[in-house]
Amino acid sequence: MIKPQEIQLSKYELIVSENCNLRCKYCFDDFYCERGNDLSSGKMSREQIPEICNFIYETRSSERPTEVIFFGGEPMVNYDFIHDFIEYGKKSFNFDHRYSMTTNGTLLTSDRIDYLIENNVGVGITIDGNQVSHDTNRVMIGNKGSWDVVMNNTCEYVSKSKIPASILYVLNENTIDYFIDSYKFINSLNMFGNINITLLFNYDKPLSDSFYEKLEEGFKYLFVYNDYLLPNIFQRMNAHGCGGNCNSPRTNVTITPQGNLFFCHRQTPKDGIPDGLDFYGDMKSGYVNTDFLLKMLKRSSGISKDIPECEGCSIFEWCKGGCIMASEQYTGDWFKINPTVCRINKLLDKFKTIRG
DSSP, rough: BBBBGGGGEEEEEEEOBSOOOOOOOGGGGGGGOOOSSSSSSOOOGGGGGGHHHHHHHHHHHHHSSSSEEEESSSSSGGGGHHHHHHHHHHHHHHHHHEEEEEOSSSSHHHHHHHHHHHEEEEEEOOOOSSSHHHHOBBBTTTTBBBBHHHHHHHHHHHHOOSEEEEEEEOOOTTGGGGHHHHHHHHHTTGSSSSSSEEEEEEOSSOOHHHHHHHHHHHHHHIIOOGGOTTTTTTHHHTTTTSSSOOOOOEEEEOOTOOOEEESSSSGTTSSSSSSSSSSSEETTTTOOOOHHHHHHHHHHHOGGGSSSSGOTTTHHHHHHHHHHHHHHHHHSOOTTTOHHHHHHHHHHHHHHHOOO
């Protein structure tokens, strides 16, 4: 067992709500469960804030800035918790720290936008391209598209904030036809020079040959003919699971409303209660499942011999076997490779080579 004070972390992902007000058709959460419509359950409570902050204080690295990430579900379903956590942090955090959040954008009211900006909270908003593309998958409870409200809130946020917004754009089988037009549209939001675009994919099931053909045509357009449409695309794709891993067990932990500790938000079950031993432990006891920790350290080591399918691969240096959770969810094995991730990365590398 590793006690809390023996851990040296720098990123704390809080599942502030296990529920969401959208019913996106590709949501990774549906890999585990079908969510109900009760948005009041599965939340972190205000009473938990001192315990969480104390865990952060005991386990944080003194050598790196501390980042607290508000996640879900949809974190803004539990906005009062986020507000109170930040206010508590003003009094109790006497070290370098920052906040960020990933949101669907539907609950970003004007007063909430102002508060997030005032407190320098980095915001990532998922917009899947133009209206037709976005509303194909990202729908409200009741199946109404969410594009109108998301765009209204995003434009207000981008016009006010000095911190660049991260636009998360998810491509899948039923939106690939809109790829080029959608990327042009998202890039047009950068009228204030204030957004970054991160391109993501659905890894949970095989994609058709037609998808890859259309993706290649899209990459060709973006990478060869329209360089201005590519703000940091390689860097951001590499950092968000297409290449490498956005989580490291050496620095990151995900905390559920029940106080349990996981490797990644994609790993957490709906009720936050672990099934088996593939989790770290809990805030009170620390990392009790050291075998799982050692497994994650090995998988994220960046050594190709630890992932047999990757030995000898020319792109392993930047790919590192891709997203760990995408591998486990697709194959059932942390050390096997998700073929969707592999094929996309090799296609991306082809254009990376063209650009030099």
